[in-house]
Amino acid sequence: MGKLDLSNNRITGGVPKWIWKVGNGTLYYLNLSRNALQRIEPPFLHVSFSDGVTLDLSFNKLEGSLPIPPPSTSFFSLSNNSFSGEIPVSICNTTSLEALDLSRNWFSGWIPQCLGKVSDGLKVLNLQGNAFSGTLLQTFKKGCNLQTVDLSENQLEGQVPRSLANCTMLEVLNLGKNQINDVFPSWVEALSQLRVLVLKSNKFHGQITLPQSNQSFPMLQIFDLSSNSFSGGLSSNMFQSWKAMIEEDKSQSKFLHRRLNSSRSIVYYQDTVTIVFKGLERKLTKILTIFTAIDLSNNCFHGVIPESIGILKSLRLLNISGNGFTGQIPTSLENLRELDSLDLSRNNISGEIPWQLTKLTFLSVLNLSQNQLVGSIPQIKQFSTFTNKSFEGNLGLCGPPLSRKCIPPPSVMLTLEDEASELDWKFMWIGFGVGYGAGMGVLFWTLTLWKKGNKEYNKFIDRMLSLIFVPRKYLL
Numbered sequence: 001m002g003k004l005d006l007s008n009n010r011i012t013g014g015v016p017k018w019i020w021k022v023g024n025g026t027l028y029y030l031n032l033s034r035n036a037l038q039r040i041e042p043p044f045l046h047v048s049f050s051d052g053v054t055l056d057l058s059f060n061k062l063e064g065s066l067p068i069p070p071p072s073t074s075f076f077s078l079s080n081n082s083f084s085g086e087i088p089v090s091i092c093n094t095t096s097l098e099a100l101d102l103s104r105n106w107f108s109g110w111i112p113q114c115l116g117k118v119s120d121g122l123k124v125l126n127l128q129g130n131a132f133s134g135t136l137l138q139t140f141k142k143g144c145n146l147q148t149v150d151l152s153e154n155q156l157e158g159q160v161p162r163s164l165a166n167c168t169m170l171e172v173l174n175l176g177k178n179q180i181n182d183v184f185p186s187w188v189e190a191l192s193q194l195r196v197l198v199l200k201s202n203k204f205h206g207q208i209t210l211p212q213s214n215q216s217f218p219m220l221q222i223f224d225l226s227s228n229s230f231s232g233g234l235s236s237n238m239f240q241s242w243k244a245m246i247e248e249d250k251s252q253s254k255f256l257h258r259r260l261n262s263s264r265s266i267v268y269y270q271d272t273v274t275i276v277f278k279g280l281e282r283k284l285t286k287i288l289t290i291f292t293a294i295d296l297s298n299n300c301f302h303g304v305i306p307e308s309i310g311i312l313k314s315l316r317l318l319n320i321s322g323n324g325f326t327g328q329i330p331t332s333l334e335n336l337r338e339l340d341s342l343d344l345s346r347n348n349i350s351g352e353i354p355w356q357l358t359k360l361t362f363l364s365v366l367n368l369s370q371n372q373l374v375g376s377i378p379q380i381k382q383f384s385t386f387t388n389k390s391f392e393g394n395l396g397l398c399g400p401p402l403s404r405k406c407i408p409p410p411s412v413m414l415t416l417e418d419e420a421s422e423l424d425w426k427f428m429w430i431g432f433g434v435g436y437g438a439g440m441g442v443l444f445w446t447l448t449l450w451k452k453g454n455k456e457y458n459k460f461i462d463r464m465l466s467l468i469f470v471p472r473k474y475l476l
Helices: 017-021 089-093 162-166 186-190 307-311 331-335 355-359 381-385 410-452 455-468
Strands: 003-005 012-015 029-031 036-040 053-056 073-077 082-085 099-101 106-109 124-126 148-150 172-174 196-198 222-224 229-232 257-261 266-270 273-277 280-284 293-295 300-304 317-319 324-326 341-343 350-352 365-367 372-376 396-398
Touching (some): 162 186
Parallel strands (some): 172 196, 222 293, 300 324, 341 365
């Protein structure tokens, strides 16, 4: 037996030591994930496995210090358990390691710097959601094959190491929710395979100097810099080469994952990321390559929103709330036909809501609150579905769903009154003319009949004329 999969059951207790002898050294795949296991019975270090073995003990209740896998292990996951303590440097002796996932545990201390030096074979390094402190890994060797680096939700400090530029295959870089104090690492734009860049909730500051070349971020699909201290304006050519957000090719939709090749099996590692979507923090356990998002919220950006943002035709989420943007809402946003969530709240944006936004028929969440917008709110298409919360805090806005009615300014009222007065005189003169013409027509017809009629009829006409106009003698 070379493969044993007991995942997704209700197995409790400990991982028995006899399980390591299954197959008499031929075991290459062991999956005990998603159970209720509480401990690992020794021995573990002395186990002899086949080359390229997969060990998945994730989503259990395991605790204690980190068990070091055999040197032949290629995939090792202990995520979502209760392991604690520091990671010993002996983890770097696992020279066949392609994926190391220790996320969502209670590990602490410094991350062993040697992990950056064994990165020529390592493709996935996920230490998210622990209590690691100190600086980030500083040395990533040339030839680094890392594709996923997730060190988010720890207590890491310092700066983003420039040596990460050696990891030219990097697709996911998530350093969010740490204590990193640095300027924007503009050199990451040269990572041509980078799809996910998350630097949110740190101490980043300064301006974003992008792009440095016309090949900046060609594959980027998630760009999250929220809750930092970035400042300055957004360059008008910042997005010019973000092809994954510009192009509208849906035929290549697939999940972002890592294919890991052991000697006898193929293992897929699924990338995850947590974003604020539709006002709620959501964990994307499967990242579609067509899902695109930009989150620059809660920073110190200012200036106008560049019209060039309208070229990102595949964008699904745009959040620039909580900054100091001024000027008007760019009408070029009408081109973002795939947009599902738009948040421009808590800025200093002025002017009217452009009617072009009503073309965004996929828009399910809109937040324009706490700005300086004026005028009436459009009442067609998607806009008729939004509530007060989408527009509150704009004292110049009026019309449904707000209770404030739209009242024309005095100059407009005066113009309307003048037009109404002029209209009344026109109708009066028209009425007078029509009445006069009709009266003269009747008179002419009556006189004709009077001249041609008999005596009795003529006498009747005479009486009618004497009552209406003049004596008969003046008509002879």
